[in-house]
Amino acid sequence: DLIFPHHENELAQSSCAHGGATFAQVWMHNGFLTMNKEKMAKSVGNVVAIHELLEKYRGEAIRLALLSAHYRQPLDWSDETILQAWRRLDNLYDFLDSIENVKSTEVDPPTAFTKTLMDDLNTPKALAVLSDMVGPSAVKLASQNPAKAKSELQAAGKLLGILQEKPDTWLRAGPDRDEIQALVDERERARSTKNFSKADEIRSMLTDRKIEVRDRLGSPPRWLRRAATRV
Structure with missing residues (x-):
């Protein structure tokens, strides 16, 4: 499926649909998406639409599950995939909730975080950095400067489109x-x-x-x- 001329044809038809003009400088294609180790395909009957997932899961959990694999690599989709992402979000929101009364400011994400995204959009490594930011050693450091810790975590989350809800809502709604x-x-x-x-x-x-x-x-x-x- 991902061999010549698949991508070239996608580029050509997309350009034609936009009057032949160049509308993207970078073209990327993600790896295969499987469902419980089986290729996701209409012919198999295991395709799940986003609107169906949103009836069962929260949007940020779906987003984080998709980001958990490098875009070049295959991703096996299952309930456990989303639950793992959800638990990871719980940890991040739990940290923010613990310092809810601390005022945050506009800052750049930590350098360690942005470096992972500049490394071929390595989202799994980026998520590992986020986890480290709320790990035991980080929490100890955060107690010395909670405003910095909160601001940097929110900045990193914003870049990935997560941590956009109020911690209280996420954890207790x-x-x-x-x-x-x-x-x-x-x-x-x-x-x-x-x-x-x-x-x-x-x-x-x-x-x-x-x-x-x-x-x-x-x-x-x-x-x-x-x-x-x-x-």
């Missing part, structure tokens, strides 16, 4: 949000009165619903949904 918050508040009241059996019971209920609760010293607990609960 859902029809049962008020109910979950009420349970978290009830658990906190139980802890404050040293009713730890009740607190543990509520935490177990929340865990069953795939809700993660994080207790914080001197601050109200934070909670978030795990990616698998939003599919």
Whole structure:
């Protein structure tokens, strides 16, 4: 499929459709897209349209899943592919949520990040840099200059078209949000009165619903949904 004159014909027909004028300086073609290790094709009946994916997954998760493979390489598409991307986004949004009150500024993305994109648009390496930016060592450094850490992460995310939602919305949106918050508040009241059996019971209920609760010293607990609960 990707041999001469496939690409040349695409270039020719596209140019003709635009009056013969040059409308792109660079032509790129991604590798094969497979579905559960099988080539995606209408004849096989395993083609999934974007609008169908958006009924089940959030747009940024789909985008990140596509960026997880180098454009020259094949990408195997499955529910797990998107869930992995979703979990990665959860980690990024979780970091931003932890410093939500810190004011960010307009800055350039980190040099280490932009270098990966300048290296033949190496998006897998770019995503690895993003993960490093919210890793344990980076979080420790971020505590010294949270505004810089937040601004650089947002700048890098913007370049990839991700991290465009509010962290609170990404991590907690859902029809049962008020109910979950009420349970978290009830658990906190139980802890404050040293009713730890009740607190543990509520935490177990929340865990069953795939809700993660994080207790914080001197601050109200934070909670978030795990990616698998939003599919």
